[in-house]
Amino acid sequence: MSYPMRRNDLLLEFSHLFFPAVCMVCGAQLVHSEECICLRCLYKLPRTHNFKQRDNAAELLMAGRIPFERIASFCVYAKGGMLPPLIHQLKYHRQQRVGFLLGRLFGEDMLGSDFLKTIDAIIPVPLHPRKERIRGYNQAEVIARGLSESTSLPVLVGNLSRILFNPTQTKRSKTQRWENVKHIFRVNEPDLLAHKHLLLVDDVITTGSTIEACGIALQECPGIKISVATLGEVF
Numbered sequence: 001m002s003y004p005m006r007r008n009d010l011l012l013e014f015s016h017l018f019f020p021a022v023c024m025v026c027g028a029q030l031v032h033s034e035e036c037i038c039l040r041c042l043y044k045l046p047r048t049h050n051f052k053q054r055d056n057a058a059e060l061l062m063a064g065r066i067p068f069e070r071i072a073s074f075c076v077y078a079k080g081g082m083l084p085p086l087i088h089q090l091k092y093h094r095q096q097r098v099g100f101l102l103g104r105l106f107g108e109d110m111l112g113s114d115f116l117k118t119i120d121a122i123i124p125v126p127l128h129p130r131k132e133r134i135r136g137y138n139q140a141e142v143i144a145r146g147l148s149e150s151t152s153l154p155v156l157v158g159n160l161s162r163i164l165f166n167p168t169q170t171k172r173s174k175t176q177r178w179e180n181v182k183h184i185f186r187v188n189e190p191d192l193l194a195h196k197h198l199l200l201v202d203d204v205i206t207t208g209s210t211i212e213a214c215g216i217a218l219q220e221c222p223g224i225k226i227s228v229a230t231l232g233e234v235f
């Protein structure tokens with residue numbers, strides 16, 4: 001696996017002599033201890049800290065749609081804000097290290113909190129295999145690996161699968177939407193996840209339909225509990 005990039009990677013250090021690394025947000029030259037984002041910008045990240053807050057906006061969005069324990073987002077994803085260009089770099093410019101970094105920072109923020117207390121494992125929202133082949137990686141898994149680095153929780157990949165490539169999400173009734181989303185994901189071996197408390201991880205939560213579809217598929221597992229963590233929230 002190519003991430004995390006090691007700061008002591010000699011080759012990387014050498015390349016920085018000729019191509020100094022710059023902050024992905026403000027473009028300032030990074031100093032030795034900084035990675036992807038300069039300290040000034042890190043400090044200004046619009047963190048929600050909503051893992052400390054029950055009935056936060058994400059939890060209200062998902063209430064009644066799937067059974068869940070807790071939901072939290074690392075930052076606000078606002079148009080013109082700091083997060084959208086970083087997520088764009090992660091998804092479309094192969095900048096896995098920024099996803100790993102943000103996931104790791106999110107985990108550090110939540111360390112020791114009630115939010116993480118009973119979580120057994122992290123499960124990234126899967127991409128359809130064809131899409132993952134095209135992109136070369138799953139951005140949600142990159143974030144999950146970062147979260148795992150700081151929390152020491154294991155990442156489970158392969159059991160939850162995306163089986164539908166491109167579902168139609170238009171204006172439908174609640175029943176029609178249920179019919180539409182319940183076949184997007186599948187759990188291959190439900191018994192392996194039985195009675196576990198899983199942290200479902202994705203890049204951004206917008207309408208919540210992806211999380212809802214995963215949550216519905218995961219109900220196949222006896223006694224499962226689900227919490228959700230995303231880097232950004234759009235509301």
Ligand SMILES: [Zn+2]
Pocket residue numbers: 023024025026027028037038039040041042
């Ligand atoms: Zn900066």
